[in-house]
Amino acid sequence: MTPNLHALDAEDANSGAQSQFNSLGNLQHLLTLEGLPKETLLHILDTAEQFVSVTSLQREVKKVPLLRGKSVFNLFFENSTRTRTTFEIAAKRLSADVINLDIQTSSTAKGESVLDTIDNLVAMQADIFVVRHKTSGASANIARHVPSHVHVINAGDGTNQHPTQGLLDLFTMRHFKKDISQLKVAIIGDVIHSRVAKSNIYGLATLGCKDIRVIGPKSLLPSQIDLQGVRVFHDLSDGLAGVDVVMTLRIQKERMAQGQVPEGEPFFKEWGLTSERLAQADAQAIVMHPGPMNRGIEIASEVADGPQSVILKQVTFGIAVRMAVMSIIASN
Amino acid sequence: MTPNLHALDAEDANSGAQSQFNSLGNLQHLLTLEGLPKETLLHILDTAEQFVSVTSLQREVKKVPLLRGKSVFNLFFENSTRTRTTFEIAAKRLSADVINLDIQTSSTAKGESVLDTIDNLVAMQADIFVVRHKTSGASANIARHVPSHVHVINAGDGTNQHPTQGLLDLFTMRHFKKDISQLKVAIIGDVIHSRVAKSNIYGLATLGCKDIRVIGPKSLLPSQIDLQGVRVFHDLSDGLAGVDVVMTLRIQKERMAQGQVPEGEPFFKEWGLTSERLAQADAQAIVMHPGPMNRGIEIASEVADGPQSVILKQVTFGIAVRMAVMSIIASN
């Protein structure tokens, strides 16, 4: 029942499914949720549970010494203050040293290749690279290049994957709705550009979710043929009927061709998640969004701030999930 | 005798006087010195005294674990490397984790609102926000928005307030001249654009200072009517006669309308603090400046570097004062 999503992306994205395990079969990198075994996925989620309590407000010191003396390099070839910050916080709560590299101004500007830069950072004894890059497969390329004591986390590669976002979404669903295999999950909007959607679909499938729906205009969804195991809806009310989880996606204007979708208000009119539309879902359904939100475009403020929204809990769980991923791969 | 300074500022600056205390009456935020009770003000200054010794050169390790595991976010919507650095040092000396956010490149650029950004950072379990913003009242707006376990420090909002600068100035005056209630204090120059001046005037009034003078051209001073309890001088020699503290302000070219004052040398000729002019003040008077200085414009180098200058001591005390503010609000 694993969906085939390769056709979602025109680029030849080497997903890294094979290369994230080391020769002992342990998780060396986190590159993709595609092909990540159920037991590994559950181990990450269970470890994250423990870190939720480490970082709770009740706790005096929100810090553990698990990565003391380790160096975490944030390599953001594509800017994302929000994601970089969550990794920075997660690493510091594990007591790691964090180095933020502004790639625009680094040696690559002096003509050095990315892999030469990586070699140099490895020689400086980097332990973990957190990589965001606009090209699908970039993290996997770097992972194939580094020695076995160095770890790579994909923090978003092109339109391919964003596995820690997928994990925090799964964590959030499990937290609020318990058994993921019994859930009906709807993902709305710009699926074709969304690495978040892809990571979620792979993860949900692995955890046995039998009702995954993608909802949106034809121009924003991959063709039905390519999505075995995922149902496609072009009508919002139909798609939302009875679901337990509603995930709206950010309209990524920066990745779209002009005129691909009606912009702004027209999009909201047709596809925006309002209270009225949300009423189609199960009364206990939770509302998720990977952020940053375009209020009044893909989601109404009344829903974003409403009682069913767990959007800010996603952010909080995201820290714990990233702490879990870092501590697991660093010990392998 | 509290002066009414609201008319200093055309913007509707909600000063945050009410909102800086929590429901138990403890200081949750530091937003303004307006209305800050004398006992709170003295508690901050007394706490800062202890941190002066923590950071003295004699001490082997200039660090205390008071904020270990706490996350301090520097949110500088308006660039100020100097002020940001002082907060970063203060937070690190308290063993906090510090996250510097480059707001120009953050999610707000992707269309997210400032309060959504704040919500997200709160969800990442931020403990303290240090906020600089070009709009008066911005810190108070953020403070009203955050939950009760989160703290906001105003690091300068528009032309409104810069309370930690005011506190370090008061600390410096008390350090060198003891009883503030007995002092004659002159503030020279661009008072109308100066949040520093406003914070000082409120603080001095609260500590019982009975002789506060502002000196400058009409175009840089608020009208006399609006400044109950503060005397206005348009002649430098008259204003400086016999004062114990001379505070020159930075000419803020970036905030001025063109032609508002004579620029450069002509300004210096009329309003620059020279040794000759300083001789009008008490022989033991101290000279202060909030920095960065425009040498040869508002102050002569002979005075800036002279025996009466305590300008660099202000900077040193600024670290201790910021440590005091952070440790006090974080424990409330």
Next chain:
Amino acid sequence: MTPNLHALDAEDANSGAQSQFNSLGNLQHLLTLEGLPKETLLHILDTAEQFVSVTSLQREVKKVPLLRGKSVFNLFFENSTRTRTTFEIAAKRLSADVINLDIQTSSTAKGESVLDTIDNLVAMQADIFVVRHKTSGASANIARHVPSHVHVINAGDGTNQHPTQGLLDLFTMRHFKKDISQLKVAIIGDVIHSRVAKSNIYGLATLGCKDIRVIGPKSLLPSQIDLQGVRVFHDLSDGLAGVDVVMTLRIQKERMAQGQVPEGEPFFKEWGLTSERLAQADAQAIVMHPGPMNRGIEIASEVADGPQSVILKQVTFGIAVRMAVMSIIASN
């Protein structure tokens, strides 16, 4: 036998040879390898040996508390992510607090002079400044200005010196080839713009190296008269004959006048280090490069990645050498 290199540089570079020792004769700053006594140089290299083991992969926690509570300020007036990062890592492994200052956006932009900025940072109780500046002599100027408890490390000043790079090169040569006094060392390429070459030549001379060669086109070498004790070759094969160490330099296009050398492929054809040319050197010769490399211009990939290359070991040793320099000067 100390070579006279002043004429290498048209600027009046005060090398800081005198000013790097304090009144007790201890090393307060590291500004230049010119005139640095042999015993001091060996003390740094021997101390670095110990830090190599601190940061080895076998060690659980790559950190020592030697600089706990100290503040290291990276003052990079000229951008160099690579060098800044090595100092940041070195300082964090010594448990120091590191503050990176983006000088382009700091108070100097508001009209404050560099020395006023330095005074302010000293007042914030900076312990070590790591300075990179495009002007020869800038670090020495700052060093002369600061009080005796503050330390300055030159991280590259114009075309003058880059002493920590020189030290890590010497460390690497000693590590692989033992007795430096018995070595034949060839430096190829853009010597006239290279602060790295200068630092190496002074250091090699101090350690008794009797065969130092510079190889390159006339336009990239200083005139023979100015280089007492160093032999000049304008033929690559002649110069490489029998040497133990081959150091290729980065072609610094950014420092060159147009047309000073043939660019790109033509340069490689004449001066690029290929396997064939390397065969002229001793069979056990090591190949070094200060990075970042221009592959296919000054060095062939087959050599850069070949068995004689120690280029990435230089980077690793660079961390240990910088830890050694910081810990030594901070204790003086």
